[in-house]
Amino acid sequence: MKKAFNFREFLADNAVVLIFVVITLASIPLSGLSLFSITQEILTRIGRNCFLVFSLILPIMAGMGINFGMVLGAMAGQIGLIFAVDWNIVGVPGLIFASLIAVPIAALLGWLAGYILNRARGREMVTGYILGFFMDGFYQLIVLYFMGFLIPVHSLNITLSRGYGIRNTLTLDSVRQSLDQLIPLHIGGMVIPLANYLVIAVLCLFIIWFRRTKLGQDMRAVGQDQAVAHAAGIPVDQTRIIAIVISTILASLGQLIFLQNMGNVATYNAHKQTGFFAAAAILVGGASVSKATIPNVFIGTVLLHLMYIVVPRAGINLFGNAMIGEYFRDAFSYAVIALALVLHAWRKRANAESARSGLRGELRWKIRGLKDAGTAGSGA
Structure with missing residues (x-):
């Protein structure tokens, strides 16, 4: 029997999406930007950011929530880029070289993160967030002191004047937009980075295929109920670690795609907000x-970055100050994460209460049935 439409449930399930749709629709005419420029910017940002957002799907599927520890993968990607720039490997080969360095580091960090998160079961999100801050200290130590001192760095252009440590900002001229310009597609005056979209399409196919594998089914089972999964013979801890490892590796590759599009990297800061922006995007997508599903990634990336494009310009036109728009943008971005967490907690509590009410009602019927049976037996 088809379930009747419940407007209240619809609002609860799509509150975040509806809020962002209203904000962006109201801001587009106020921004004064043309539809052409908005579309061009959105197409560029989809190719630049989607890969990072996709790295969050598998941990969510495994019941570990938002993997804020994905910043560990971003750190690994930046280390790979530093070596690619130091060795002056140009174009797509430079990105491949950076990937070969980043992936093993990301796998090791992902295993470490997964091991720690298993010890913080039920508190994975906040633990991953703090773990990112903790590992950032080691990243700073390696990049600021070890590189050029213990780790050989050949190019003086990327080191500090003292002879060791990496400069605050690196220009990525050797790999700048190398993937974007590999297969440029021109349609109606707009330039679409087709190679980026092909890479994202391959990742989508991988996720669809992975969900159908035994490991993917195990992750879904673990995400639904760990006790039942354990009773069924699924190695719960190992499955959760694998989800984090894959997520961290994808985050390292996503950071490479993001930074090659930007053309420069803030060595000590570029990775810090990676988890926050990716989490905001996937939550905005519903x-x-x-x-989390694949459509959630695309919807969220479009809505979040559409707001990033139009709200600051709307702030200029309304208040004569772009910073007003920036403040609104940051406020809404943080608010969407808070709202999504609150709705999740509310829904989880409501479901638990509903389940308890159902059990109490069933128990009452059983007790009443036993009493009726006892009465009938006495009468006989």
């Missing part, structure tokens, strides 16, 4: 900390 995902929750317990369920």
Whole structure:
């Protein structure tokens, strides 16, 4: 029987998406930007950011929530880029070289993160967030002191004047937009980075295929109920670690795609907000900390970055100050994460209460049935 439409449930499930749709629709005419320029910018940002957002799907599927520890993968990607720039490997080969360095580091960091998160079961998101801050200290130590001192760095152009440590900002001229310009597609005056979209399409196919594998089914089972999964013979801890490892590796590759598009890297800061922006995007797309799909990634990336494009310009036109728009943008971005977490907690509590009410009602019927049976037996 088809379930009747419940407007209240619809609002609860799509509150975040609806809020962003209203904000962006109201801001577009106020921004004064043309539809052409908005579309061009959105197409560029989809190719630049989607890969990072996709790295969050598998941990959510495994019941570990938003992987804020994905910043560990971003750090690994930046280390790979530093070596690619130091060795002056140009173009797509430079990105491949950076990937070969970043992936093993990301896998090791992902295993470490997964091991720690298993010890913080039920508190994975906040633990991953703090773990990112913790590992950032080691990253700073390696990049600021070890590189050029213990780790050989050949190019004096990327080191500090003292002879060791990497400069605050690196220009990525050797790999700048190398993937974007590999297969440029021109349609109606707009330039679409087709190679980026092909890479994202391959990742989508991988996720669809992975969900159908035994490991993917195990992750879904672990995400639904760890006790049942353990009783079924699924190695719960190992499956959760694998989800984090894959997520961290994808984050390192996503950071490479993001930075090659930007053309420069803030060595000590570029990775810090990676998890926050990716989490905001997937939550804006309608995902929750317990369920995420491929459409959630695309919808969220479009809506979030559409707001990033139009709100600051709307702030200029309304208040004569772009910073007003920046403040609104940051406020809404943080608010969407808070709202999504609150809705998840509310829904989880409501479901638990509903389940308890159902059990109490069933128990009452059983007790009443036993009493009726006892009465009938006495009468006989």
